[in-house]
Amino acid sequence: MKTNHKKIIPISITALILLLITLFLLSNYGNKSLEKNIKINNPNIITCIEEAIKNQTSITENIDQINEYLLDKSHDSEYYFIKGYLNYINSDYEQAIENLNLASENIVYSDSPFVKIYTYILLNESLEIENQYDSLIENCKIALNYISENKNYKNDIDLIWRTISVLLNNEEQINKSISLLNTYLNNTKGLTDESIVRLTGNIGQLYRLVYKYSDAMYNFLDAINLIESNPSIPNGDYYKIKLLTNIGDINFTLNEYENAINYYNKSLSIKLDDKNKDALSKSITIINKCQSYIELEQYETAIQFVNELNELLPYLDYDAKDDIEILMCNIIALANIYQHNFKEAEIQLTKATKLLEQDEFEYSLNKDAFISLAYAKLYKEQKVYDQSLLIYNQVLQESINKGLGLEEDIYQQISEIYKEKQDLNNYAKYNDLFIKQKNYTTQIFKEDYIEYTSNLYESNLLKANSQKYKFNLLIMFFSLIILCIIVLSKTISVKKLRNSNFMDSMTGLNNRKYLDYYISKNKKRLLTKAISVIIIDIDYFKKYNDNYGHIEGDKIIKEVANTLKGSVRKSDITIRYGGEEMVIILSDISPKDTEIIAQKIQTNLKNKKIEHKYSDVSNLLTISIGIYTTKFFGQDIYTLINKADKALYKAKKGGRNRYELLLDEKVDRFCTI
Known part of the structure; x- marks a missing residue:
């Protein structure tokens, strides 16, 4: 049996959230690996340290000079700050915490705004590394207060972001960082319009991290309005590109893929004069746009647009370029997996894996997890279930440990595999985990x-x-x-959400989620009643796809779906079961009436006269049908579908373009047409 092939977690709601924050902020503050040294010619050691931090340079060659300076220095806040800074750049964070805490004791008497601010920034970063979180929020508050009071620092958004970046470890801290930034934005006088735009956008990004999408949207719209009302804002078009992309990402997260594509297109329509900056701002937008097309099952369109990135790659620096190439491979691989072009999918994943091995800088976070998920999906579609389960469980553990948010999708994928393997205990276990995870997040997706x-x-x-x-x-x-x-x-709203979750977007039929929901909701009503399960498969569909193309292949799937909808009763349930395979559930019906419906379906499809000159049974498109009829006593619906599948197998073996009816095992006979 074919399985549902559409579920893979969107890039934009997991690893790329933090990436987009980084892109939006253009944060340039230094890290511990400093590239070059700076000589101290200025006797003011504090000024030299400030220049070293600002320019991401090192003063390690001047340690002797600094230590000589400290010998004659009184043990005031600046003395302990310098000591703490030296501990910090040498990764001695425990000692840095001790000295920076000593610096903070009399910091109010310091004449240096730089010392006041960075005492708390470096202290917090050291505390975070040492897993000491109790005083982070209070220290951030003090640092932001000092930043807001100084005209040279108050509009330094990178510095503000560095200050609160230690508060992104959990939802409670993120909510506190939002509160701190809102207070800063509302109470700080003298902020430039550019600073207001960036702060407002950053706050919106933080709201996204804690799933407060309405607040995120409000901030993004507010920032866009400010840009449009003041065209002279520096880098206004660049920020607008990122803001529109973020709005698109929220729509993507809420499964509003057409709306997402609309916002992505608005973002992509803005051209920047700087080709390097333009390429940097557009690349992730295109990736997410292509992911939207994949979710809409428009695979050829996804491949078409992802190839647009080839024009941008020459303008990306090396660290960004290889990451975008990895994500491109992932998109193309997924599109081919869903179309069962496994050889091309393997080529793309192999290329992505080689690029990952050479990747030295994380421009896009957790790419390896997405490539692993693609491999798991590939093995699942190839029915190599043990290998697929192994990878899914590895990524599941990584997602739980790192907070990647992939659990819901992985639980569903694993449950589907166990269903195919007829391992009902594990199927029940993972399906329950999937439902619990989905219930946790569903209410915000409206x-x-x-x-x-x-x-x-x-x-x-x-x-x-x-x-x-x-x-x-x-x-x-x-x-x-x-x-x-x-x-x-x-x-x-519940009805709207349920309907959108239960409908296959390409065919308009119900999906497999609805099948589970329908049986659960109607189990008591169906008890002891006659029930027929019909499973339909398009004859020689692969030959049709290979010769007419996948776009035409999608069209005939829609045509068959429309034929089913026009051939069954209003009370019957039509399901797109996977790929070109469809299922109908009929209740209160005799075997004879079931046969009449099967005949009607085949006649209606024949009357459409859809050409299929590559078929081995007809010059027109045909289908094979398997039917299982029984009384319903609460059996697992997938057991009944599997029995209908046996009838389908017999129809195919008997020459296709026909149907087979399998009655209840107690009757133990086939009725063949």
Whole structure:
């Protein structure tokens, strides 16, 4: 049996969230691996340390000079700061914590804003490395206060980000960092418009990390409005590209793939004069756009657009280029896996693996996890289940340890494998884990949630431009509308969400999720009633795909789906089971009436006269049908489908373009047409 091949976690809601934050901020603050040395000609050691941090240079060659300076230095805040800094660059973080804590004791008396600020930044970074988190928030608050008070630092957004970056380890800390940045944004006087745009966008990114999508959208829209109202903002187009991409990513996360593509296209339509910067800003947008097409099962379109990246690659620096090439390979591999072009998929994954082995700088985080997932999907589609399970479990453990957010998809994939292996105990275990994980996140994935945010933002813009009397009337009217929305949403949002989750986007049929839901919801009603399971497979579909192309192949899948919908009763359930395979569940029906429906399906399809000159049974497109009829006593629906599949196998073996009816095992006979 074919399995559902569509579920793989979107790049944009996991590893690339942190990547996009990095891209948006263009953060340049230094790390521990410093490239060159700086000579101390200035007798002011503090100034030299500041220059070393700003320029990402080292002062290790001047340690003797610094130590000589410290011999004559009184043991004040600056003395302990210098000692702590030396400990820090030498990775002696325990000693750095001790000295920087001593520096902080009388820091208010220091005349150096740099010392005041960096005492707490370096202290926090040392504490984080040593897994000491208790004082991080308070230290961030103090550092931000000192930054806001100094005109030379208050608009240094990279410095502000460095300050709060130690608070990104868990949801509670991220929420606190959001609060700190909002306070800074609202209370700091003298911020430039560019700083406001960047801070607002950064806060939106943090909201995304804790799944507060309405707040994230509000911030992104606010930043875009500021850019559009003030065209003179430096780098305004660059920031707008990133903001539009982020809005696209939120729509992607909420499974609104067409909307996501719309925002990605808006982002890509903005051209930057700097070709290097333009390529850097567009590359991830294109990757996520192609992932959207994959989720829409438009695989050839995904491959077409991912090839646009070849024009941008020459303008990317080496560290970014190889990462984008890896992600390109991943997209092409997935598109080919879903189309069962396994050889090409293996070529792309092999290329990605070689690039990963040579990758020295993490421009895009956790690429190896996504390549591993693609391998697991490849093995799953090839029915090499043991190898697929091994990789899925490895990535699952990595996701849990690193917080990658891949658990829901992996649980579903593993449960499907165990279902195919007829291992019902493990299937039940992982399906339960999948449902629990999905229940944890489902409530925030609602389209009307985002629409409400957009409307709220537009109303606030109107507020700023309206007279008070008109504004009050508007708010009263708007409040009534919102009240109605809240009341109605309680009854319709669940239905909308369920319908979107239960529908196959390409054919309009129900998907396998709906099959599980339908049986669970109707189990009692179906008990003791006659039930027929029909499974349909397109004859020589691979030959059709190979000769007419995958786009035409998708079209005939849709045509067969439309034929099914037009041939069955309103009460019957039609499912796209996987690839070109479809299932119909009929209740309260006799074997004879089931046969009539099967005949009707074949006749209606024949009347469409769809050419298939590469078929071995007809010059027109045909299908083979397997039917299993029994009484329902609570059996596992997949057991019944497997029995219908046996009838389908017999129909294929008997020459295709036919149907076979298998009655209950107690009857133990085939009725053949």
